[in-house]
Amino acid sequence: MTSHWPDEVTIGVVLDRVSEPPAAIAACTQAFVDALAARIGDTDWGVVDGPAWSGPPDQLTEIVAACPSTAATGEPDPQDGYGYTLYTRREPTTLSVGVDVGGKFLGRRRPAQNVRGTVLNPRGVPVDPAVGDAMLEALIEGWQPLYARLSEADINLASGRGGWRIPAGYRVWLRDGTVTFDQLAEGVTARAFAGGTMLSVPDDWPPDQIAQRLTETYERNGVDVVPH
Numbered sequence: 001m002t003s004h005w006p007d008e009v010t011i012g013v014v015l016d017r018v019s020e021p022p023a024a025i026a027a028c029t030q031a032f033v034d035a036l037a038a039r040i041g042d043t044d045w046g047v048v049d050g051p052a053w054s055g056p057p058d059q060l061t062e063i064v065a066a067c068p069s070t071a072a073t074g075e076p077d078p079q080d081g082y083g084y085t086l087y088t089r090r091e092p093t094t095l096s097v098g099v100d101v102g103g104k105f106l107g108r109r110r111p112a113q114n115v116r117g118t119v120l121n122p123r124g125v126p127v128d129p130a131v132g133d134a135m136l137e138a139l140i141e142g143w144q145p146l147y148a149r150l151s152e153a154d155i156n157l158a159s160g161r162g163g164w165r166i167p168a169g170y171r172v173w174l175r176d177g178t179v180t181f182d183q184l185a186e187g188v189t190a191r192a193f194a195g196g197t198m199l200s201v202p203d204d205w206p207p208d209q210i211a212q213r214l215t216e217t218y219e220r221n222g223v224d225v226v227p228h
Contacts, residue, residue: 003203005127005170009152011117012167013139016146016228018113020102025082026060029053029099032142033086039134040090048085048096069103079104081113093131094120097139106228110163115143129170129203136171140194147196147226148173152207159211164225168214172199179223185216 033045033053045053047063067084068076081102088095098116105112117135119127136150151169159168166172166179175196184190189200199217201210218224 003126003129004206005129005132005203006152006154007121007123007125007127009119009127009132009150009170011119011132011136011139011148011150013115013117013143013145013148014111014226015101015113015115015143016106017101018106019104020081022064022082022102023057023061025099025102026057026064028143029064029086029097030057030060030142032097032138035138035141036134039138040131043088043090043095045086045088048087050084053086069100071100071103078102092122092125093127094118095135096120107164111228115139115145133171136173137193140173140196144175144195146175146228147178154207155210158207159215161211161215164228166218166223166226168211170201170203170210172214173197174199174226178227179221181217181221183217183220185213185220188213188217 037043047053051063064082067082068078069080069083070076071080071083081100083100085096085098096118101113101115103112117139119132119135121127132150136148140148149167149169150171151167155168161167173193173196181190181197187202191198201213
C-alpha cells in the first residue's frame with residue numbers, strides 16, 4: 001500500500017480534566033516522551049523559547065510552572081492553565097507538541113484542554129505513517145485523554161467536523177465509555193488500544209473518502225458528539 005499522506009500531519013488530543021497542577025502536567029508530558037522513545041528511540045526535546053526538556057520530576061515541574069497561559073487575556077495567569085511547545089528534529093522530520101491545559105474550564109462550543117502534535121517533513125516529502133502512529137499512540141498513552149485524532153488539513157476541510165463532534169482522520173481514538181461502534185463503514189477498522197478504541201482507514205485513501213466513510217460510521221452507530 002502506498003501512503004498518500006502529505007508532508008504535514010497533526011494530532012489533536014482533547015482532555016476532560018481541568019485545573020491540573022504543574023506536577024501532573026509535567027508527568028504527562030514526560031510520559032509521552034518516554035512512550036515515544038520506546039517506539040522510535042531516545043529523542044532530545046526542548047521547549048520553544050525555553051530550556052531543554054530534561055531533568056528530575058521537580059525540575060520538569062518548574063519548567064511547566066514557568067509557562068502560565070496567556071490565552072485568556074494576553075497576560076500570564078496560572079488560573080488559565082499552562083502553555084508551552086516542545087520540539088525536536090529527527091532528520092528529515094520535525095516533531096512538535098503544543099500543550100494548552102490546566103485551565104478551569106472544559107470548554108463550551110469547543111474543547112479548551114488541548115494537546116496538539118505536529119509531524120512535519122520538507123515540502124513534498126510524505127510523512128511516514130509509522131512516525132505519525134508512534135506520535136499518536138505516545139500522546140494517548142502519556143496524556144490519557146478523552147479522545148484524539150491523527151489528521152491533516154484536507155481531511156478536516158472535507159469532514160467539517162469541529163467542536164465536540166467526533167473528528168475524522170487517518171486515525172481516531174475514543175476512550176472506553178464514550179461511544180460504542182457496533183458497525184463500521186467499508187474499509188474502516190477498529191482495534192482496542194490504551195483503554196479505548198482506535199479507528200483506522202487505509203493509508204492510501206484520499207481525504208474525501210476518509211471523511212465520507214468515517215461520517216458514515218458515526219451515522220450507522222447513531223453518534224455525533226463526544227460525550228463530555
